[in-house]
Amino acid sequence: xxxxxxxxxxxxxxxxxxxxxxxxxxxxVEEVISRLEILPPYDRDExxxxxxxxxxxxxxxxxxxxxxxWRTMVRPPRLGGNRSVGVFASRSPFRPNRxxxxxxxxxxxQREAGRLFLVLQGGDFLDQTPVLDIKPYLPYADCLPHAxxxxxxxxPCARFQVLFTAIAREACLLQGRRLGIDLLKLLEKLLSYxxxxxxxxxxxxxxxxxxxxxxxxxxxxxxxxRVQVMEITG
Amino acid sequence: xxxxxxxxxxxxxxxxxxxxxxxxxxxxVEEVISRLEILPPYDRDExxxxxxxxxxxxxxxxxxxxxxxWRTMVRPPRLGGNRSVGVFASRSPFRPNRxxxxxxxxxxxQREAGRLFLVLQGGDFLDQTPVLDIKPYLPYADCLPHAxxxxxxxxPCARFQVLFTAIAREACLLQGRRLGIDLLKLLEKLLSYxxxxxxxxxxxxxxxxxxxxxxxxxxxxxxxxRVQVMEITG
Numbered sequence: 001x002x003x004x005x006x007x008x009x010x011x012x013x014x015x016x017x018x019x020x021x022x023x024x025x026x027x028x029v030e031e032v033i034s035r036l037e038i039l040p041p042y043d044r045d046e047x048x049x050x051x052x053x054x055x056x057x058x059x060x061x062x063x064x065x066x067x068x069x070w071r072t073m074v075r076p077p078r079l080g081g082n083r084s085v086g087v088f089a090s091r092s093p094f095r096p097n098r099x100x101x102x103x104x105x106x107x108x109x110q111r112e113a114g115r116l117f118l119v120l121q122g123g124d125f126l127d128q129t130p131v132l133d134i135k136p137y138l139p140y141a142d143c144l145p146h147a148x149x150x151x152x153x154x155x156p157c158a159r160f161q162v163l164f165t166a167i168a169r170e171a172c173l174l175q176g177r178r179l180g181i182d183l184l185k186l187l188e189k190l191l192s193y194x195x196x197x198x199x200x201x202x203x204x205x206x207x208x209x210x211x212x213x214x215x216x217x218x219x220x221x222x223x224x225x226r227v228q229v230m231e232i233t234g
Numbered sequence: 235x236x237x238x239x240x241x242x243x244x245x246x247x248x249x250x251x252x253x254x255x256x257x258x259x260x261x262x263v264e265e266v267i268s269r270l271e272i273l274p275p276y277d278r279d280e281x282x283x284x285x286x287x288x289x290x291x292x293x294x295x296x297x298x299x300x301x302x303x304w305r306t307m308v309r310p311p312r313l314g315g316n317r318s319v320g321v322f323a324s325r326s327p328f329r330p331n332r333x334x335x336x337x338x339x340x341x342x343x344q345r346e347a348g349r350l351f352l353v354l355q356g357g358d359f360l361d362q363t364p365v366l367d368i369k370p371y372l373p374y375a376d377c378l379p380h381a382x383x384x385x386x387x388x389x390p391c392a393r394f395q396v397l398f399t400a401i402a403r404e405a406c407l408l409q410g411r412r413l414g415i416d417l418l419k420l421l422e423k424l425l426s427y428x429x430x431x432x433x434x435x436x437x438x439x440x441x442x443x444x445x446x447x448x449x450x451x452x453x454x455x456x457x458x459x460r461v462q463v464m465e466i467t468g
Contacts (some may be wrong), residue, residue: 008238085283141376
């Protein structure tokens with residue numbers, strides 16, 4: 001069949017500058033705030049009239065920063081990264097057409113220096129993600145409580161207790177104030193789900209990781225069922 | 235931003251040969267069965283392994299048979315076709331990139347003469363719809379019972395009682411047997427929702443309509459809160 005051409009209608013500004021640390025699914029960490037900038041000629045107020053009557057939106061986007069080719073089978077993190085399923089039985093980015101789909105909360109619509117932004121809560125977007133479409137979430141059609149969810153029947157569990165060293169806590173409060181967010185709470189939520197990729201060796205009792213977030217790096221140590229945030233460096 | 239190129243991974247075979255009569259939303263009429271044919275090189279069994287563990291799928295597709303240009307505002311049928319909202323506050327096909335999104339039930343996966351088909355229940359697809367992606371429905375992430383649904387908070391009501399003339403009932407049974415489906419039930423459900431476009435004048439007490447379905451035409455008359463199926467012609 002014929003090729004299809006699309007033009008991004010917007011771009012996501014997100015605290016996630018790399019894949020590592022992005023929540024496994026939209027809605028898991030509602031402390032994550034992203035801003036979707038609508039690009040011209042789509043940034044007209046009329047095109048969004050009535051949107052704030054809906055609490056949630058579907059965002060159709062393009063996975064970027066992944067290779068152009070797709071895989072027939074993938075290893076979802078939910079299966080521990082060591083069992084394979086077909087790519088269409090997953091939400092993996094390694095898919096034909098690289099289409100992503102996330103449901104987020106619409107917090108507000110802002111007009112800032114002529115530019116139009118949708119403020120989104122609970123996103124799982126990499127920074128600079130190109131957005132192709134926005135649709136309202138319709139509970140009567142989209143909410144199916146009796147649907148069978150296969151290997152992902154239950155929400156992932158927050159498995160870690162998150163602790164901070166004194167120096168990390170202080171840096172966290174400082175950076176949080178600068179950004180105008182509760183960074184302690186955001187980090188607690190993000191790290192409570194195991195942020196490491198499914199395929200990473202997890203049997204080691206101790207491991208040290210780095211995560212980029214906003215414009216700084218976070219170093220933390222995983223030990224048993226605890227994560228300790230060691231330091232935050234700008 | 236740069237243009238994006240996509241290639242359809244499949245095509246829908248549906249009983250709806252024109253827009254008129256297609257249910258207003260996926261899932262409304264579960265008697266509708268569509269077949270999604272997966273095109274090479276995507277038609278490999280491995281790419282769908284594990285998919286039947288999920289009861290429902292998201293289908294991302296391209297609205298076809300609509301003009302290439304988009305509208306900033308549209309008049310959703312749910313608002314009687316006479317109130318406008320922004321195109322992004324609707325699921326109208328007249329949108330940038332013409333992306334459609336429907337949640338359907340996966341009935342089975344069939345391999346027939348080497349071709350791979352997904353049998354879908356409850357679709358709202360025009361025949362020959364190009365499909366761009368298939369994803370499993372994840373209840374824990376996608377089912378949000380407390381979401382606010384704006385002007386579409388409730389499912390549309392089936393407002394009509396559907397009756398058949400003797401000749402129409404007989405033709406219906408005959409065509410149903412030929413197709414191997416319960417055509418009476420399908421028509422009853424389809425016509426019980428008002429199939430006329432929102433903008434059509436509905437104050438007239440009596441109107442006669444034609445609808446194409448499969449390879450025949452259905453003539454029916456709307457009178458008050460009743461629809462009478464008059465005849466079915468091949």
